Amino acid sequence: MSNIVIIGSGPAGVSAALYTARAGVDTTVLTRGPGALDRAELIQNYYGFAASISGAELERQGIEGAKAVGVKFVTTEAVGLTYTDKLTVETLDGDYPADAVILATGASRATPRIPGLAGLEGHGVSYCATCDAFFYRGKDVAVVGSGEYALHEVQALLPVAASVTLLLNGAPPAAEFPPEVAVRPEKIDAILGEQKVTGVQLSGGDVVELAGVFVALGVAGSTALARKIGAAVENGRIVTDEKMQTTVPGLYAAGDCTGGLLQVAKAVYEGALAGTEAAKALRKR
Structure with missing residues:
Protein backbone atom coordinates (compact mmCIF):
# COMPACT_ATOMS: atom_id res chain seq x y z
CA MET A 1 0.00 0.00 0.00
CA ALA A 110 11.83 32.94 10.30
CA THR A 111 13.94 34.52 7.55
CA PRO A 112 16.14 37.10 9.27
CA ARG A 113 16.71 40.47 7.66
CA ILE A 114 20.49 40.42 7.95
CA PRO A 115 22.50 42.43 5.40
CA GLY A 116 24.46 40.12 3.09
CA LEU A 117 22.36 37.03 3.81
CA ALA A 118 20.29 36.89 0.60
CA GLY A 119 23.11 38.01 -1.68
CA LEU A 120 25.50 35.31 -0.47
CA GLU A 121 23.01 32.41 -0.57
CA GLY A 122 24.80 29.56 -2.33
CA HIS A 123 28.14 31.31 -1.79
CA GLY A 124 28.69 30.42 1.84
CA VAL A 125 25.13 30.94 3.12
CA SER A 126 23.30 27.60 3.27
CA TYR A 127 19.96 26.29 4.53
CA CYS A 128 20.98 22.62 4.59
CA ALA A 129 23.87 21.24 6.65
CA THR A 130 23.29 17.66 5.50
CA CYS A 131 23.49 18.77 1.84
CA ASP A 132 26.45 21.14 2.08
CA ALA A 133 28.60 20.01 5.04
CA PHE A 134 30.99 18.21 2.63
CA PHE A 135 32.04 21.55 1.07
CA TYR A 136 33.22 22.86 4.46
CA ARG A 137 35.63 20.08 5.46
CA GLY A 138 38.27 21.54 7.76
CA LYS A 139 36.73 25.03 7.61
CA ASP A 140 35.20 27.29 10.25
CA VAL A 141 31.42 27.55 10.03
CA ALA A 142 28.50 28.92 12.04
CA VAL A 143 24.85 28.02 12.54
CA VAL A 144 22.28 30.80 13.06
CA GLY A 145 19.56 29.60 15.42
CA SER A 146 18.82 28.57 19.00
CA GLY A 147 16.55 25.49 19.09
CA GLU A 148 16.37 21.78 18.21
CA TYR A 149 16.49 22.53 14.49
CA ALA A 150 19.76 24.46 14.95
CA LEU A 151 21.12 21.58 17.08
CA HIS A 152 20.33 19.13 14.23
CA GLU A 153 22.37 21.29 11.82
CA VAL A 154 25.23 21.66 14.35
CA GLN A 155 25.42 17.87 14.74
CA ALA A 156 25.64 17.41 10.96
CA LEU A 157 28.55 19.89 10.77
CA LEU A 158 30.64 18.92 13.83
CA PRO A 159 32.27 15.78 12.33
CA VAL A 160 33.29 17.68 9.19
CA ALA A 161 34.09 21.32 9.96
CA ALA A 162 37.17 22.59 11.78
CA SER A 163 34.92 24.51 14.18
CA VAL A 164 31.21 25.27 14.61
CA THR A 165 30.00 28.50 16.20
CA LEU A 166 26.38 29.00 17.24
CA LEU A 167 25.07 32.50 16.48
CA LEU A 168 22.03 33.11 18.69
CA ASN A 169 21.31 36.50 17.06
CA GLY A 170 19.92 37.84 20.34
CA ALA A 171 17.64 34.85 21.10
CA PRO A 172 17.92 32.71 24.27
CA PRO A 173 19.21 29.15 23.68
CA ALA A 174 16.33 26.63 23.57
CA ALA A 175 18.34 23.40 23.30
CA GLU A 176 21.42 21.77 24.87
CA PHE A 177 24.40 22.29 22.57
CA PRO A 178 27.67 20.27 22.68
CA PRO A 179 30.48 21.87 24.71
CA GLU A 180 32.80 22.18 21.69
CA VAL A 181 30.39 24.66 20.07
CA ALA A 182 31.30 28.31 20.69
CA VAL A 183 28.14 30.28 21.46
CA ARG A 184 27.83 33.95 20.51
CA PRO A 185 24.67 35.62 21.92
CA GLU A 186 25.02 38.96 20.08
CA LYS A 187 22.78 40.19 17.28
CA ILE A 188 24.24 39.76 13.79
CA ASP A 189 24.80 43.09 12.04
CA ALA A 190 25.93 41.67 8.69
CA ILE A 191 27.21 38.66 6.79
CA LEU A 192 30.57 39.69 5.35
CA GLY A 193 32.06 38.83 1.97
CA GLU A 194 31.98 39.93 -1.68
CA GLN A 195 32.02 36.76 -3.82
CA LYS A 196 31.74 34.37 -0.88
CA VAL A 197 31.24 34.47 2.90
CA THR A 198 34.29 35.57 4.88
CA GLY A 199 32.66 36.10 8.29
CA VAL A 200 30.00 37.84 10.33
CA GLN A 201 29.92 41.26 11.99
CA LEU A 202 28.36 41.09 15.48
CA SER A 203 26.56 43.96 17.23
CA GLY A 204 29.30 44.46 19.82
CA GLY A 205 31.81 45.17 17.06
CA ASP A 206 33.45 41.72 16.92
CA VAL A 207 34.06 40.04 13.59
CA VAL A 208 34.01 36.22 13.50
CA GLU A 209 35.88 34.85 10.47
CA LEU A 210 33.92 32.05 8.79
CA ALA A 211 33.74 30.15 5.51
CA GLY A 212 30.07 29.23 5.87
CA VAL A 213 26.88 30.33 7.62
CA PHE A 214 24.01 27.83 8.00
CA VAL A 215 20.58 29.29 8.74
CA ALA A 216 18.40 27.21 11.12
CA LEU A 217 16.05 29.64 12.83
CA GLY A 218 13.01 28.55 14.79
CA VAL A 219 11.68 25.34 13.30
Whole structure:
Protein backbone atom coordinates (compact mmCIF):
# COMPACT_ATOMS: atom_id res chain seq x y z
CA MET A 1 0.00 0.00 0.00
CA SER A 2 1.32 3.45 -0.95
CA ASN A 3 1.92 5.92 1.82
CA ILE A 4 2.05 9.68 2.07
CA VAL A 5 3.49 11.94 4.75
CA ILE A 6 2.03 15.42 5.19
CA ILE A 7 4.00 17.98 7.20
CA GLY A 8 1.65 20.39 8.97
CA SER A 9 -1.80 20.04 10.52
CA GLY A 10 -3.31 23.36 9.48
CA PRO A 11 -6.11 23.68 6.90
CA ALA A 12 -3.86 22.83 3.92
CA GLY A 13 -2.34 19.72 5.50
CA VAL A 14 -5.59 18.38 6.93
CA SER A 15 -7.50 19.07 3.71
CA ALA A 16 -4.85 17.12 1.76
CA ALA A 17 -5.04 14.28 4.30
CA LEU A 18 -8.82 13.98 3.88
CA TYR A 19 -8.41 13.43 0.14
CA THR A 20 -5.44 11.03 0.31
CA ALA A 21 -6.98 8.90 3.08
CA ARG A 22 -10.34 8.68 1.26
CA ALA A 23 -8.42 7.60 -1.88
CA GLY A 24 -7.02 4.64 0.07
CA VAL A 25 -3.51 5.99 0.64
CA ASP A 26 -1.93 5.32 4.05
CA THR A 27 -1.73 8.91 5.40
CA THR A 28 0.38 10.28 8.26
CA VAL A 29 0.34 13.93 9.32
CA LEU A 30 3.38 15.19 11.22
CA THR A 31 2.49 18.13 13.45
CA ARG A 32 4.14 20.35 16.02
CA GLY A 33 0.72 21.12 17.47
CA PRO A 34 -1.58 24.11 16.94
CA GLY A 35 -0.52 26.52 14.19
CA ALA A 36 -1.42 30.00 12.94
CA LEU A 37 -5.13 29.14 12.62
CA ASP A 38 -5.25 28.34 16.34
CA ARG A 39 -4.29 31.95 17.08
CA ALA A 40 -7.14 33.45 15.00
CA GLU A 41 -9.63 34.77 17.55
CA LEU A 42 -12.77 34.82 15.38
CA ILE A 43 -13.35 33.81 11.76
CA GLN A 44 -16.38 35.47 10.16
CA ASN A 45 -15.69 35.03 6.45
CA TYR A 46 -15.51 31.25 6.04
CA TYR A 47 -18.09 29.44 3.94
CA GLY A 48 -20.68 27.40 5.84
CA PHE A 49 -20.47 29.09 9.24
CA ALA A 50 -23.37 31.48 9.91
CA ALA A 51 -21.97 32.40 13.33
CA SER A 52 -18.35 33.32 13.99
CA ILE A 53 -16.06 30.40 14.86
CA SER A 54 -12.71 30.59 16.64
CA GLY A 55 -9.64 29.49 14.72
CA ALA A 56 -8.88 26.93 17.45
CA GLU A 57 -12.34 25.33 17.09
CA LEU A 58 -12.15 25.26 13.27
CA GLU A 59 -8.73 23.61 13.51
CA ARG A 60 -9.99 21.06 16.08
CA GLN A 61 -12.99 20.11 13.96
CA GLY A 62 -10.81 19.72 10.87
CA ILE A 63 -8.42 17.35 12.66
CA GLU A 64 -11.30 15.32 14.14
CA GLY A 65 -12.76 14.91 10.66
CA ALA A 66 -9.44 13.62 9.31
CA LYS A 67 -9.02 11.17 12.19
CA ALA A 68 -12.52 9.84 11.45
CA VAL A 69 -11.39 8.71 7.97
CA GLY A 70 -8.22 7.04 9.26
CA VAL A 71 -5.54 9.74 9.12
CA LYS A 72 -2.74 9.20 11.66
CA PHE A 73 -1.37 12.26 13.50
CA VAL A 74 2.13 12.19 15.01
CA THR A 75 3.40 15.05 17.18
CA THR A 76 7.03 15.71 16.28
CA GLU A 77 9.27 18.29 14.63
CA ALA A 78 10.50 17.81 11.06
CA VAL A 79 14.13 18.85 10.64
CA GLY A 80 15.11 17.46 7.24
CA LEU A 81 13.95 16.08 3.93
CA THR A 82 16.10 13.66 1.91
CA TYR A 83 15.82 11.31 -1.04
CA THR A 84 17.60 7.94 -1.05
CA ASP A 85 15.49 5.10 -2.46
CA LYS A 86 12.39 7.15 -1.58
CA LEU A 87 11.48 10.51 -0.06
CA THR A 88 12.23 10.55 3.67
CA VAL A 89 11.17 13.12 6.25
CA GLU A 90 13.72 13.38 9.09
CA THR A 91 12.23 14.28 12.48
CA LEU A 92 13.49 14.61 16.04
CA ASP A 93 11.90 11.19 16.63
CA GLY A 94 13.21 9.25 13.64
CA ASP A 95 12.71 8.99 9.89
CA TYR A 96 9.44 8.73 7.97
CA PRO A 97 9.94 7.28 4.46
CA ALA A 98 7.11 8.08 2.02
CA ASP A 99 6.01 7.52 -1.56
CA ALA A 100 4.92 11.18 -1.63
CA VAL A 101 5.27 14.16 0.71
CA ILE A 102 3.10 17.28 1.01
CA LEU A 103 4.62 20.38 2.62
CA ALA A 104 1.93 22.36 4.45
CA THR A 105 3.46 24.11 7.45
CA GLY A 106 2.25 27.59 6.54
CA ALA A 107 4.32 30.65 5.65
CA SER A 108 7.83 30.84 6.99
CA ARG A 109 8.27 33.78 9.33
CA ALA A 110 11.83 32.94 10.30
CA THR A 111 13.94 34.52 7.55
CA PRO A 112 16.14 37.10 9.27
CA ARG A 113 16.71 40.47 7.66
CA ILE A 114 20.49 40.42 7.95
CA PRO A 115 22.50 42.43 5.40
CA GLY A 116 24.46 40.12 3.09
CA LEU A 117 22.36 37.03 3.81
CA ALA A 118 20.29 36.89 0.60
CA GLY A 119 23.11 38.01 -1.68
CA LEU A 120 25.50 35.31 -0.47
CA GLU A 121 23.01 32.41 -0.57
CA GLY A 122 24.80 29.56 -2.33
CA HIS A 123 28.14 31.31 -1.79
CA GLY A 124 28.69 30.42 1.84
CA VAL A 125 25.13 30.94 3.12
CA SER A 126 23.30 27.60 3.27
CA TYR A 127 19.96 26.29 4.53
CA CYS A 128 20.98 22.62 4.59
CA ALA A 129 23.87 21.24 6.65
CA THR A 130 23.29 17.66 5.50
CA CYS A 131 23.49 18.77 1.84
CA ASP A 132 26.45 21.14 2.08
CA ALA A 133 28.60 20.01 5.04
CA PHE A 134 30.99 18.21 2.63
CA PHE A 135 32.04 21.55 1.07
CA TYR A 136 33.22 22.86 4.46
CA ARG A 137 35.63 20.08 5.46
CA GLY A 138 38.27 21.54 7.76
CA LYS A 139 36.73 25.03 7.61
CA ASP A 140 35.20 27.29 10.25
CA VAL A 141 31.42 27.55 10.03
CA ALA A 142 28.50 28.92 12.04
CA VAL A 143 24.85 28.02 12.54
CA VAL A 144 22.28 30.80 13.06
CA GLY A 145 19.56 29.60 15.42
CA SER A 146 18.82 28.57 19.00
CA GLY A 147 16.55 25.49 19.09
CA GLU A 148 16.37 21.78 18.21
CA TYR A 149 16.49 22.53 14.49
CA ALA A 150 19.76 24.46 14.95
CA LEU A 151 21.12 21.58 17.08
CA HIS A 152 20.33 19.13 14.23
CA GLU A 153 22.37 21.29 11.82
CA VAL A 154 25.23 21.66 14.35
CA GLN A 155 25.42 17.87 14.74
CA ALA A 156 25.64 17.41 10.96
CA LEU A 157 28.55 19.89 10.77
CA LEU A 158 30.64 18.92 13.83
CA PRO A 159 32.27 15.78 12.33
CA VAL A 160 33.29 17.68 9.19
CA ALA A 161 34.09 21.32 9.96
CA ALA A 162 37.17 22.59 11.78
CA SER A 163 34.92 24.51 14.18
CA VAL A 164 31.21 25.27 14.61
CA THR A 165 30.00 28.50 16.20
CA LEU A 166 26.38 29.00 17.24
CA LEU A 167 25.07 32.50 16.48
CA LEU A 168 22.03 33.11 18.69
CA ASN A 169 21.31 36.50 17.06
CA GLY A 170 19.92 37.84 20.34
CA ALA A 171 17.64 34.85 21.10
CA PRO A 172 17.92 32.71 24.27
CA PRO A 173 19.21 29.15 23.68
CA ALA A 174 16.33 26.63 23.57
CA ALA A 175 18.34 23.40 23.30
CA GLU A 176 21.42 21.77 24.87
CA PHE A 177 24.40 22.29 22.57
CA PRO A 178 27.67 20.27 22.68
CA PRO A 179 30.48 21.87 24.71
CA GLU A 180 32.80 22.18 21.69
CA VAL A 181 30.39 24.66 20.07
CA ALA A 182 31.30 28.31 20.69
CA VAL A 183 28.14 30.28 21.46
CA ARG A 184 27.83 33.95 20.51
CA PRO A 185 24.67 35.62 21.92
CA GLU A 186 25.02 38.96 20.08
CA LYS A 187 22.78 40.19 17.28
CA ILE A 188 24.24 39.76 13.79
CA ASP A 189 24.80 43.09 12.04
CA ALA A 190 25.93 41.67 8.69
CA ILE A 191 27.21 38.66 6.79
CA LEU A 192 30.57 39.69 5.35
CA GLY A 193 32.06 38.83 1.97
CA GLU A 194 31.98 39.93 -1.68
CA GLN A 195 32.02 36.76 -3.82
CA LYS A 196 31.74 34.37 -0.88
CA VAL A 197 31.24 34.47 2.90
CA THR A 198 34.29 35.57 4.88
CA GLY A 199 32.66 36.10 8.29
CA VAL A 200 30.00 37.84 10.33
CA GLN A 201 29.92 41.26 11.99
CA LEU A 202 28.36 41.09 15.48
CA SER A 203 26.56 43.96 17.23
CA GLY A 204 29.30 44.46 19.82
CA GLY A 205 31.81 45.17 17.06
CA ASP A 206 33.45 41.72 16.92
CA VAL A 207 34.06 40.04 13.59
CA VAL A 208 34.01 36.22 13.50
CA GLU A 209 35.88 34.85 10.47
CA LEU A 210 33.92 32.05 8.79
CA ALA A 211 33.74 30.15 5.51
CA GLY A 212 30.07 29.23 5.87
CA VAL A 213 26.88 30.33 7.62
CA PHE A 214 24.01 27.83 8.00
CA VAL A 215 20.58 29.29 8.74
CA ALA A 216 18.40 27.21 11.12
CA LEU A 217 16.05 29.64 12.83
CA GLY A 218 13.01 28.55 14.79
CA VAL A 219 11.68 25.34 13.30
CA ALA A 220 12.19 24.02 9.77
CA GLY A 221 9.19 25.39 7.88
CA SER A 222 8.06 24.27 4.43
CA THR A 223 10.42 26.55 2.51
CA ALA A 224 13.44 25.39 4.56
CA LEU A 225 12.51 21.74 3.98
CA ALA A 226 11.98 22.39 0.26
CA ARG A 227 15.43 23.97 0.02
CA LYS A 228 16.99 20.92 1.69
CA ILE A 229 15.96 18.65 -1.16
CA GLY A 230 16.62 21.16 -3.94
CA ALA A 231 13.03 22.20 -4.71
CA ALA A 232 12.75 25.66 -6.27
CA VAL A 233 11.94 28.51 -3.87
CA GLU A 234 11.37 32.06 -5.11
CA ASN A 235 10.92 35.12 -2.88
CA GLY A 236 10.31 32.91 0.16
CA ARG A 237 7.55 30.85 -1.49
CA ILE A 238 7.72 27.30 -2.84
CA VAL A 239 7.33 27.06 -6.61
CA THR A 240 4.57 24.63 -7.65
CA ASP A 241 2.91 23.66 -10.92
CA GLU A 242 -0.86 23.46 -11.61
CA LYS A 243 -0.98 20.15 -9.68
CA MET A 244 0.72 21.68 -6.58
CA GLN A 245 3.84 19.61 -7.32
CA THR A 246 7.21 21.20 -6.60
CA THR A 247 10.21 20.83 -8.91
CA VAL A 248 11.02 17.56 -7.09
CA PRO A 249 8.88 14.58 -8.25
CA GLY A 250 6.61 13.26 -5.49
CA LEU A 251 6.97 16.42 -3.40
CA TYR A 252 3.93 18.71 -3.22
CA ALA A 253 3.26 21.96 -1.35
CA ALA A 254 0.01 23.66 -0.32
CA GLY A 255 -1.24 26.63 1.68
CA ASP A 256 0.56 29.77 2.82
CA CYS A 257 4.00 28.37 1.90
CA THR A 258 3.14 28.73 -1.81
CA GLY A 259 2.40 32.46 -1.48
CA GLY A 260 -0.69 34.31 -2.68
CA LEU A 261 -3.82 34.85 -0.58
CA LEU A 262 -3.09 33.91 3.04
CA GLN A 263 -6.61 32.66 3.75
CA VAL A 264 -8.11 29.40 5.04
CA ALA A 265 -10.20 28.99 1.87
CA LYS A 266 -7.09 29.08 -0.35
CA ALA A 267 -5.20 26.67 1.94
CA VAL A 268 -8.12 24.19 1.93
CA TYR A 269 -8.35 24.34 -1.88
CA GLU A 270 -4.63 23.83 -2.43
CA GLY A 271 -4.56 21.00 0.12
CA ALA A 272 -7.47 19.30 -1.67
CA LEU A 273 -5.70 19.68 -5.01
CA ALA A 274 -2.33 18.46 -3.69
CA GLY A 275 -3.97 15.48 -1.99
CA THR A 276 -6.01 14.55 -5.07
CA GLU A 277 -3.04 14.84 -7.43
CA ALA A 278 -0.66 12.95 -5.11
CA ALA A 279 -3.15 10.11 -4.73
CA LYS A 280 -3.70 10.02 -8.51
CA ALA A 281 0.07 9.85 -9.16
CA LEU A 282 0.51 7.02 -6.65
CA ARG A 283 -2.29 4.99 -8.30
CA LYS A 284 -0.41 5.15 -11.63
CA ARG A 285 2.77 3.65 -10.17
